[in-house]
Amino acid sequence: MGQRKTTPENRERILRIAAQLIREKGIEHTTLAHIAEAANISKGTLYYYYATKGDLIFDIADRHMNNMTSRVFRWLESSGSGQSPRMVFRLVLDTVMHSRSRGHTHVYLLQEALTQNPSLKARFVEEYHRWRGIIEEGLTRIYGDQREYTVMAQVLLTTLDGLVLQRLVGSDSVPIDDIASFFEQAGALYQGLPRDESDSLS
Missing domain, CATH: 1.10.357 (Tetracycline Repressor; domain 2)
Known part of the structure; x- marks a missing residue:
């Protein structure tokens, strides 16, 4: 299986959506699952960009x-x-x-x-x-x-x-x-x- 490629555009979109969720829910109540759902991507795809919430x-x-x-x-x-x-x-x-x-x-x-x-x-x-x-x-x-x-x-x-x-x-x-x-x-x-x-x- 070929290695998936990350793109700056996707990373920026994830960060923008995550920041919005954090403003709405707070950091403690925002999970990677919430971010993946809001970004309409799979958890696996999100984990490919960010393995932990701390990194994000x-x-x-x-x-x-x-x-x-x-x-x-x-x-x-x-x-x-x-x-x-x-x-x-x-x-x-x-x-x-x-x-x-x-x-x-x-x-x-x-x-x-x-x-x-x-x-x-x-x-x-x-x-x-x-x-x-x-x-x-x-x-x-x-x-x-x-x-x-x-x-x-x-x-x-x-x-x-x-x-x-x-x-x-x-x-x-x-x-x-x-x-x-x-x-x-x-x-x-x-x-x-x-x-x-x-x-x-x-």
Whole structure:
């Protein structure tokens, strides 16, 4: 019997369906059998792609992390396009806030990482560190100097996580424009500090 071939298209379809089921049922209540049924494939075919649910979850996490990272990179690129700091902050806030399905995925993966998946937790730690570095580089581009923006990058990243949670529980009154303005003013205040004082905040 010839060896079956996996295809990127089928793998992507399985991951998309699995992520949707996880958002609807939760990780604990989503089995490989459920995913195979929803994808209209046999369990054997699914097992050919993913022998365990853990392997599949890690690939969903990888896909999710790559999507989130690409957003942060887009923000980084826009920060050098001559837009005002407020517009750049608004862009990144609006992009993250209005991706409801990915927000659900982010929360479920975090829950899994915190409760029973040390390898997934380690991956989140790695990616948060990476996102923070990208944001810090973006802030340096916005303000055009070589100060360290570690603290401001951490606050912005934490704010994004918090806003995603607020949106998911139904808070539609998040004032994105006001928050963007706040970060713009914080950056201006930071710029007004002597170099040694602003660097001591990092």
